[in-house]
Amino acid sequence: MNGAAEILAGAVLVSLNAYVLLAGADFGGGVWDLLASGPRRAEQRSVIAEAIAPVWEANHVWLILALVLLFTCFPPAFAQLSIRLHVPLAMALVGVVLRGSAFAFRSYGGQRDEVQRHWGRLFASASVGTPFLLGTAVGAVAAGRVGESVASSPGFYAGYMAPWLSAFPASVGVFALTCFAFLAAVYLPLETDDPEIREDFRRRALAAGLAVAASGTVALALSRGIEPLQRGLLGAPWATPLHLLTGAAGAAALAGVWLRRWRVARIAAASEVSLILWGWALGQYPYLVPPTITIDTAAAPPETLTLAMVALGLGGLLLFPSLYYLFRLFKARSPHAD
Amino acid sequence: MQDLLAARAQMGVSLAFHIVFALVGMGMPVLMVVAERRWIVTGDEIYRELAQRWAKGTAILFAVGAVSGTVLSFELGLLWPGFMRFAGAIIGMPFSLEGFAFFMEAIFLGIYMYGWDHVPPRAHLAAGIVVAASGMASGVFVVIANAWMNTPTGFELAGGVPVRIHPLEALANPAAPTQTLHMVLAAYAATGFAVAGIHAFLLLRGQTNAFHRRALTIALWVGCPAAVLQPLSGDLAARQVARYQPVKLAAMEAVFHTESGAPLVLGGWPDLETETTKGALRIPHGLSLLAFHDPNAVVKGLDVVPRADWPNVPAVHWSFQLMVALGTYMALVALWVAWRALRTGALADHRWLLRAVALATPMGFVATEVGWMTTELGRQPWVIYGVLRTRDAVTPMPGLVVPFIMFTTLYCFLGVIVALLLYRQILHSPQVDEGVWAHMAPGARHADA
Ligand code: HDD
Ligand code: HEM
Numbered sequence: 001m002n003g004a005a006e007i008l009a010g011a012v013l014v015s016l017n018a019y020v021l022l023a024g025a026d027f028g029g030g031v032w033d034l035l036a037s038g039p040r041r042a043e044q045r046s047v048i049a050e051a052i053a054p055v056w057e058a059n060h061v062w063l064i065l066a067l068v069l070l071f072t073c074f075p076p077a078f079a080q081l082s083i084r085l086h087v088p089l090a091m092a093l094v095g096v097v098l099r100g101s102a103f104a105f106r107s108y109g110g111q112r113d114e115v116q117r118h119w120g121r122l123f124a125s126a127s128v129g130t131p132f133l134l135g136t137a138v139g140a141v142a143a144g145r146v147g148e149s150v151a152s153s154p155g156f157y158a159g160y161m162a163p164w165l166s167a168f169p170a171s172v173g174v175f176a177l178t179c180f181a182f183l184a185a186v187y188l189p190l191e192t193d194d195p196e197i198r199e200d201f202r203r204r205a206l207a208a209g210l211a212v213a214a215s216g217t218v219a220l221a222l223s224r225g226i227e228p229l230q231r232g233l234l235g236a237p238w239a240t241p242l243h244l245l246t247g248a249a250g251a252a253a254l255a256g257v258w259l260r261r262w263r264v265a266r267i268a269a270a271s272e273v274s275l276i277l278w279g280w281a282l283g284q285y286p287y288l289v290p291p292t293i294t295i296d297t298a299a300a301p302p303e304t305l306t307l308a309m310v311a312l313g314l315g316g317l318l319l320f321p322s323l324y325y326l327f328r329l330f331k332a333r334s335p336h337a338d
Numbered sequence: 339m340q341d342l343l344a345a346r347a348q349m350g351v352s353l354a355f356h357i358v359f360a361l362v363g364m365g366m367p368v369l370m371v372v373a374e375r376r377w378i379v380t381g382d383e384i385y386r387e388l389a390q391r392w393a394k395g396t397a398i399l400f401a402v403g404a405v406s407g408t409v410l411s412f413e414l415g416l417l418w419p420g421f422m423r424f425a426g427a428i429i430g431m432p433f434s435l436e437g438f439a440f441f442m443e444a445i446f447l448g449i450y451m452y453g454w455d456h457v458p459p460r461a462h463l464a465a466g467i468v469v470a471a472s473g474m475a476s477g478v479f480v481v482i483a484n485a486w487m488n489t490p491t492g493f494e495l496a497g498g499v500p501v502r503i504h505p506l507e508a509l510a511n512p513a514a515p516t517q518t519l520h521m522v523l524a525a526y527a528a529t530g531f532a533v534a535g536i537h538a539f540l541l542l543r544g545q546t547n548a549f550h551r552r553a554l555t556i557a558l559w560v561g562c563p564a565a566v567l568q569p570l571s572g573d574l575a576a577r578q579v580a581r582y583q584p585v586k587l588a589a590m591e592a593v594f595h596t597e598s599g600a601p602l603v604l605g606g607w608p609d610l611e612t613e614t615t616k617g618a619l620r621i622p623h624g625l626s627l628l629a630f631h632d633p634n635a636v637v638k639g640l641d642v643v644p645r646a647d648w649p650n651v652p653a654v655h656w657s658f659q660l661m662v663a664l665g666t667y668m669a670l671v672a673l674w675v676a677w678r679a680l681r682t683g684a685l686a687d688h689r690w691l692l693r694a695v696a697l698a699t700p701m702g703f704v705a706t707e708v709g710w711m712t713t714e715l716g717r718q719p720w721v722i723y724g725v726l727r728t729r730d731a732v733t734p735m736p737g738l739v740v741p742f743i744m745f746t747t748l749y750c751f752l753g754v755i756v757a758l759l760l761y762r763q764i765l766h767s768p769q770v771d772e773g774v775w776a777h778m779a780p781g782a783r784h785a786d787a
């Protein structure tokens with residue numbers, strides 16, 4: 001056991017968690033942009049755009065932080081993930097680039113409606129593809145094939161496609177996408193004062209909540225064949241309480257949406273998604289990249305870990321007050337929301 | 339295409355693309371902050387309009403900078419897992435610090451861009467200052483990592499594996515001070531001159547425009563001091579290279595044979611067969627003097643290593659020559675500007691000066707690109723100089739030409755779009771005559787915004 005390494009692995013996960021809750025909802029916003037419909041289609045889109053605009057770059061940095069912490073503190077894990085998941089990660093990056101730039105081009109670029117729609121479509125489709133691919137990559141890690149050495153599976157297909165191109169990783173991709181869409185739909189009613197738009201998002205949140213439950217069930221069912229994951233997800237002593245808690249959070253989120261208690265719904269939905277993420281992490285603990293690389297075997301030397309913790313501490317002192325300021329400025333509107 | 343070559347090309351294209359936006363991300367906040375401060379101090383509304391237009395014009399560039407930087411962070415692993423496995427624990431530190439700098443930059447950029455009506459003017463200005471400072475910090479941190487690749491310190495090798503790792507020593511590697519200084523100055527010189535050049539060009543078409551006159555002055559205030567200092571900091575960089583990376587210096591200067599009292603070779607075509615440089619201008623003892631401040635110092639030539647370990651000599655030599663030529667031109671123009679400013683104060687009325695500044699518009703960016711080609715190509719075949727070869731760092735995945743083509747196409751597409759959008763933005767800059775502005779109704783000012 002290596003205390004510093006465990007803490008830093010936890011920090012990677014906290015960053016990922018923040019990324020999922022914040023940037024994930026930005027991706028989800030893109031999903032609802034794509035699916036915008038009805039008479040208030042244009043208004044829905046502009047609520048989404050205004051909600052995302054001031055914060056998406058900051059939200060996006062959580063992914064960078066998770067990444068740099070991973071390669072600083074656990075270099076072999078980063079190398080292994082990068083080698084085996086090259087294809088889905090490269091495709092996800094194309095999505096990240098297209099989504100970010102298309103969003104900026106739409107906000108600042110064309111005055112003409114036609115051009116705007118063009119960028120809007122690109123932004124929205126990239127917002128669907130990217131979470132799916134990122135989720136697939138996570139699913140592939142959980143499935144335990146990414147950690148095997150490349151030498152053990154020669155050939156391009158066996159080495160670089162097979163680990164992620166199968167049913168379970170894909171189901172995790174879909175699950176991630178529905179989770180993000182759900183988060184966005186639950187957050188969005190608080191971004192507008194227009195009761196009709198709120199109702200639009202309320203209907204979407206209810207549908208997405210059910211989709212989360214359905215796609216989660218499919219993913220769980222597909223995980224049957226995956227022995228270590230099964231042991232972690234179902235066998236461990238904490239598994240049942242965690243599942244119950246996750247389910248309760250999900251039910252509370254849906255109830256909150258149903259009763260238009262937006263703030264309650266927000267907190268419950270965020271808790272539900274976070275618990276799912278931590279469930280995955282606990283399920284494969286102490287492995288970073290199962291079945292070979294654990295937190296201990298991948299950890300950088302103690303000098304590096306100590307400094308990384310110092311950097312995290314000092315960075316956090318700067319970061320959290322700044323984030324608080326940002327969100328208070330742009331997200332503390334709608335006083336009569338509840 | 340060979341996989342290693344494709345990986346190198348992809349890394350080069352990604353970095354060459356990103357650096358354009360990184361320069362803007364470091365330089366433009368400074369310009370905006372200066373303009374906004376002028377507005378607060380003088381109450382002249384044109385300055386506020388200027389800061390807002392600059393902010394609006396560069397918002398796209400910030401977004402593209404952020405996403406292309408994300409691609410790079412992943413590419414370090416996707417293309418060079420061997421490098422990251424070796425170096426992650428040693429130089430992860432600057433990257434982690436860079437992560438926090440990005441956070442500060444992105445957070446306060448959001449506040450700066452969208453907070454004009456949400457926060458009081460001074461808080462808004464402060465947000466701009468944080469953006470400028472964290473943009474600079476992120477550039478400094480990432481260049482420290484690069485400097486370590488050139489002059490690796492802070493570890494010992496035991497059977498090809500790094501042991502006794504000291505990340506702080508790695509941070510303080512010998513190339514770090516010179517490279518970071520040179521890079522920060524490059525950002526201010528490049529953006530300052532690019533913006534000044536654009537406004538100079540527009541002034542040449544309508545010299546009375548008060549908007550462009552102010553813009554020109556601010557941009558020159560940022561660009562000129564940096565452009566004057568740049569050759570000096572380049573000299574520091576070159577002496578550092580001479581001391582710690584002799585093969586790179588030999589390639590930069592096309593020195594094939596070790597000699598004392600080496601001449602400075604300007605231009606010319608290095609011929610690898612005959613090991614001579616044809617058609618070059620030679621200044622006797624020049625190189626020894628510049629690199630070691632001693633006319634008879636011994637300068638190591640390419641012959642100190644086997645030919646297989648040579649970098650691409652013509653490419654490195656030409657990149658370096660071009661950077662120095664452009665840097666010299668920019669420094670001379672900056673001195674001319676300073677002299678005019680001291681003598682008459684009126685910069686926008688001298689047509690030849692405006693032409694000289696307009697000509698320099700792209701030069702800082704080009705100099706930065708070729709400067710990086712010098713540094714990166716000159717390090718080959720090593721990814722960590724003298725320690726790890728590029729070919730041992732590359733991913734084992736076959737078919738790397740596919741992602742190379744994919745990302746190159748993507749970046750070409752984005753490059754064209756960004757250029758078009760910027761061009762449109764510039765065309766729509768307002769025509770305001772001196773004195774008219776202050777009397778306009780508030781609504782009228784934004785009629786074209
Ligand atoms: C505005 C841009 C700009 C300008 C005008 C110059 N440079 Fe430069 N130069 C860069 C932008 C740059 C750069 C792109 O920023 C580099 C690449 C790596 C680095 O640290 O800075 C660089 C690298 C670089 C290096 C290699 C450092 C290394 O590999 O470690 C040397 C020796 C010089 N420069 C020297 C000069 C000299 C003598 C100049 C005289 C005019 C000059 N530069 C002008
Ligand atoms: C943004 C300015 C930069 C440009 C334009 C640039 C350019 C390049 C080019 C052209 C290559 C390919 C060289 C070759 O293989 O012949 C390369 C490789 C590489 N660069 Fe840079 N570079 C920049 C900054 C950096 C920084 C700051 C880092 C540091 C972390 C870095 C890390 C690498 C790595 C790891 C490689 C691959 C290994 C190698 O080819 O040596 N670069 N870069």
Ligand code: HEM
Pocket residue numbers: 057060061064356357359360361362363364399400401402403404405406407408409410411414440441443444473474476477478480481521
């Ligand atoms: C000399 C080389 C480089 C310099 C000076 C530089 C500087 C910068 C700057 C100033 C930004 C902010 C840009 C903006 O917001 O418009 C930025 C963004 C970024 N850069 Fe670079 N960079 C360099 C190379 C690299 C390399 C090699 C990497 C990766 C390893 C990298 C990773 C990033 C990332 C992840 C971002 C996005 C941050 C965000 O989301 O806001 N950069 N870079």
